[in-house]
Amino acid sequence: MTPLPRWIDLGLLPIWNLAMALLVAGLVVLVIGHSPWQALSVLLQGSLGSARGLGYSLYYATSFIFTGLAVAVAIHAGLFNIGGEGQATLGGIGVALLALWLGAKLPAVVLLPLLVLAAAGFGMVWAALPGYLQAWRGSHVVITTIMFNFLAAGLNGYLLVNWLRPADSMAVESAEFAPSARFPAVHELLESVGVEWPSSPLNLSLLLALAACVFVWWFLWKSAAGYAVRAVGASPRAAHYGGIAPRRQILLAMAVSGALAGLVGVNEISGVQGKLTLDFVAGAGFTGIACSLMGRNHPVGILLAALLFGVLYQGGVEVSFELQGFSREMVVTAQGLIVLFSGAMATVSAPLFATLYARFKGAKHG
Template sequence: MTSPGAELPRWIDLLVLPLVNLALALLACGIVVAVVGYDPWQALALLVQGAFGSRMGLSYTLYYATTFVFTGLAVAVAFHAGLFNIGGEGQAMMGGLGTALAALAFAEHLPGWAMVPLMIGAAMLFGMAWAAVPAALQAWRGSHVVITTIMFNFIASALLAFLLVDVLKEPGNMTVESRAFAPSARVPGMHEALAAIGIEWPASPLNLSVLLALASAVAVYLLLWRSQAGYAIRAVGHAPEAAHYGGMRPRVQIMVSMALSGALAGLVGINEIAGVHGRLLLEYVVGAGFAGIAVSLIGRNHPVGIVLAALLFGALYQGGSELAFEIPGFSRDMVFTLQGLIVLFSGALSQVAAPTLARLWRATRRSPRAAAAQGTSDG
């Protein structure tokens, strides 16, 4: 059955429809805020002010968005191969583990210019390896990738806890975390990078991983829409039997797409572990893998849309904190409710407005033709 969005031009499906969904979500949020006794306009103004109204707020928004770009791209790459990767959470944990192991093993002997690429490679390799097992089970044994990736999230969490408690925990430290990395194993903060070129910027968790996230988005676009390998991935995802008839091997594409998906999710470890904390922590992912699913759906599984959706989620996280701080009685639970409504309308109900937009589009296309036909008949 053809989806309602299939009748829309691609520019409407990718740009106008998400904006309409966001407007509906904000309208629903405004109604909820008004019902519980607060001013919707004040809440919206504070949210925008908290997310974009200062350099510090903008820095936190971009910091959160960086993580969501990685996990959103991870979901999108698998989705284009016809797979629903729910395992971004576990793959991000393993990416952090790879980052930490590389830092703890080599940071005292290598300079920063060598350590950062080494940590990036380790994060991608560990995330890739964690995604490869569910991919192989799907390709050769028919195990559903949704089930296996969900289970691997729990295994990753248990494995990380075991390693931090029994192997990597810093002696004498009661907190479950590894020892601090050497200075060479730190991704420079954005304020440090800007200071080097004479621009003053407040210190924040924002680091140069944001550039890695943008580069990843460009790389995913070039791979999926400008390369033969990307065409094979999308062909297998759209029509696996036809792709197999055309000489493509669905099993290989499943492995390749899931490996790339895991590698992208693993890069969360660079932003969080190497860019902010400087040591391996137990719960540093905190739902970013699951948020990536919503980011990818809202962004229509396109890198440009994912970057914009990640900015939206970053603004919700940072602006929501401002709401809870500035409005007395406006609890974090209320903030989570507003975030959930936006996810609901922009993700789960993303096609509700599509039929109406399709009718409007057909009407605008018919009007000029009808006018031209009327002019011809009058002549």
């Protein structure tokens, strides 16, 4: 098969896959008795047509950027980390423990960076354990990360029920954080400088997510450590022959991956909830897999894919409200189709594009 140039592989092919997914989703909407154009119009209006809708879309996208980057780093090392849910949960636990301990003692300018480090650190440790088991004990990282998702959920529930829940409360959640432990909301910051903006969960974690994109790009393609990680992902034996220790790179990749996923805790726990709750990750770890696949494991592609899924999440809520008989599950179906076409179907479409490109290239030279 003729190798595809980057503008097709990273640009045209994902757009084609997205168009095919939306086309099939539109046919499904038509079959159940709704207008695809009306559904699409309501979805876009609800997610991008107002300042509040845009805020919610960006809030969802923030968590998806973190988990998408986490998956991508592991994939470049030849690993499939599907433990983003558990690593994000541990990140939230780290944020909560530090916020409850030091929230009343430290100012925000000192505490907020510490919360970021706590989220990344707890997520890093939770992912490094399966990395160690893979590298030194031969336990497959897919199996162990799935198991660690359940362990993280169990640990979160245990801490909330037995240790962090206030004695006078029946709700399974921790006490409220001090104001210094809350990441500032974007609408509050804009109001402080005289700009009116509707309230939404969007907070400054979005800037942290953008910084994470830059970091992952630098780490994977500009640093020696990232080169070693990608070398192991491409060929562990060749990397070992070249003097690179595959075991250490597996551990490093999983640690970085877990740290990125753990940052979801900053967005959700410090930025929105203001307390530790059950199931605050709400599937963001699995959506990150779709973002990474659709974004071709590159930070720019992941950013765009996360924005798309943020729009689908927020717009899907509006569609389920506005269109009678259109359930939330239909939006999940559309998301599943996008995952199918951007992941599995990408390998089906690629030969077609390679054939067309080869013919175009031959005709041009002829």
